[in-house]
Amino acid sequence: MKNNNQMSKNGNVSQKAKFSRFSAYKRTVHGLPKVSNEEFYSAEELADTLRVNIMTIYRYIKSKKLKAYKIGREYRIDKNEFQFFLKKISTK
Numbered sequence: 001m002k003n004n005n006q007m008s009k010n011g012n013v014s015q016k017a018k019f020s021r022f023s024a025y026k027r028t029v030h031g032l033p034k035v036s037n038e039e040f041y042s043a044e045e046l047a048d049t050l051r052v053n054i055m056t057i058y059r060y061i062k063s064k065k066l067k068a069y070k071i072g073r074e075y076r077i078d079k080n081e082f083q084f085f086l087k088k089i090s091t092k
Contacts, residue, residue: 040076043068060085 043061047054060066061075066085068075 039079040069041079041082043075043077046077046082065089 041049043054043057047057050057057066058075061068061077065088066077067081068077070076
């Protein structure tokens, strides 16, 4: 049974409880980047671009040197994150 301040006497969930659940959902969705194929690279594309083995890209992702999103079994790397990664590892 729900908390007293969330459940009214007739058994319905109060407006406050409904709003707080919706607000939490809205906050988690709000911060996601816009999705477009042109804005993301696959791990394989980056390996080809950098001329390294794909396992090297996976190691960078695992060690958190390269930020990636895992979708299903594949990783997607934001174009801006890749540019930041290149700047971070460049020699000075």
